[in-house]
Amino acid sequence: MKVKEISGSICVVPSIEASAVYAGLTKKKLDVGLIYSKRPTVSAAVFTQNAIKAAPVIYDISLMKSMPDIRAVIVNSGNANxxxxxxEEAVDVIVSRVAQKLGILKNQVFIASTGVIGEDLPYDKVVSSLDNLVLTLSSNASGFAEAIMTTDTFKKEYALDCSFYGKQFHIGGVAKGAGMIHPNMATMLAFITTDINITHEMLDKALREAVDKSFNRISVDGDTSTNDTVFIMSTNEAPNERIESENEIYRFFTDQLTQLCTKLAKMIVKDGEGATKVAEVVVVGAFSKKDAQLIARSVANSLLVKTAIFGEDPNWGRIIDAVGYSTAYFSINRLKVFIGDTLVFAYGRRVDFDKAAIDSYMKNSEIKILIDLGIGICTYNMWFSDLSYDYVKINAEYHT
Structure with missing residues (x-):
């Protein structure tokens, strides 16, 4: 079994093509992208848990209930719809026209949007761009990665070449997201392709596990959005025997899918609006997974912890404060906290530590916090960004 990182993203799958154009939804950049599969596919998706959902999300949720053969994905930035x-009108017109231009069925088109909430989508601009989108489809997805960006500062792409006992398959992904990022998904979009031979049911199961261990474990600002979507399609053209159960190759595929999703998720945290550092909080020794998760999320979403990390302050008091209000079960007399490799708090009181060493550690671009509850065997981790002056400036200007 072999896994190798390769350049590219969604178009590492042979039958997948992509394109992007400027349609006038944003000021200057590419803002409409298209993914097209030349072969039938099986697909799966997970969506925002926000009760208020954008029109594309509502449409896609209904679409995915029929286990469709998705052949095209149309995405725009600049407007969340x-x-x-x-x-609803915009979604219906765009999906219908995409299907017409590609010669496929309407229920073979998936749609997503990201951008400003509350403004009507000038869908005529999207429709007018379709001829150019179809004409420029190619095996280069770089333009698509740009077209889905909003406040992102860099494109987020990743791909893997995998071999399972000589049976080769690929996984490629592209994502966007910089603000309104919170566990259970937020203003982020991710599109993943693969050629693994697999049923819809097993692809859906693999995606949900991968998302739970990656995109659902990141936080930038604690806001959950209206548009989050993680979508995967498989062309089923790899030479493996079709995966119909949780067998060895399913486990191998799911592990690699999780690796890809984790890589993209960490890129989102790194590109958090105004972020200067990426932090990971790891909770171990919890009585239950729920308790571990509650504490990890409490620390990752703490504004005081985030600002302390931005200020390069090893403020363990803010960390244990977040542990305390998490509602998780723990005993302070068993609690230990490490920042990097340095023990800063143990069994109810501060620990003497080398201040110069930890001050130096806090200057790193990546920070790790380990919280050991000492009462069980359950663990949970999350990645989060710091909170800087620039975050306020950016979000005073953008309303996404």
Whole structure:
């Protein structure tokens, strides 16, 4: 079994093509992207848990219930198509026209949007771009990665070449997200392709596990959005025997899918609006997974912890404060906290430590916090960004 990182993203799968154009939804950059599969596919997706959902999300949730053969994905930035007057109309027109231009069925088109909430989507601009989108489809997805960006500062792409006892398959992904990022998904979009031979049911199961261990474990600002979507399609053209159960190759595929999703998720945290550092909180020794998760999320979403990390302050008091209000079960008399490799708190009191060494550690671009509850065997981890002056400046200007 071999796994190798390769350049590219969604178009590492042979039958997948992509394109992008400037349609006038943003000021200057590419803002509409298209993914097209030349072969039938099996697909799966997970969506935002926000009760208020954008029109594309509502449409896609209904679409995915029929286990469709998705052949095309149309995405726009600059407008979330959420909480507006023409959302449903815009989705229907765009999806219908994409299907017409590609010669496929309407229920073979998936749609997503990201951008400003509450404004009508000028879908005529999207429709006018379709001829150019179809004409420029190619095996280069770089333009697509740009077209889905909003406040992102860099494109987020990743791909793997995998071999399972000589049976080769690929996984490629592209994502966007920089703000309104919170566990249970937020303003982020991710599109993943693979050629593994697999049923819809097993692909859906693999995706949900991978998302739970990656995109659902990141936080930038604690806001959950209206548009989050993680979508995967498989062309089923790899030479492996079709995966129909949780066998050895299913486990191998799911592990690699999780690796890809984790890589993309950490890119999102790194690109958090105004972020200067990426931090990971790891909780071990919890009585239950729920307790471990509650504490990890409490620390990752703490504004005081985030600002302390931005200020390069090893403020363990803010960490244990977040542990305390997490509602998780723990005993302070068993609790230990490490920042990097340095023990800073143990069994109810501060520990003497080398201040110069930990001050130097806090200058790193990546920070790790380990919380050992000492009462069980359950663990949970999360990645999060610091909170800087620039975050406030960016979000005073953008309303996404």
């Amino acid at each position: 959420a909480c507006n007057a023409n959302g």
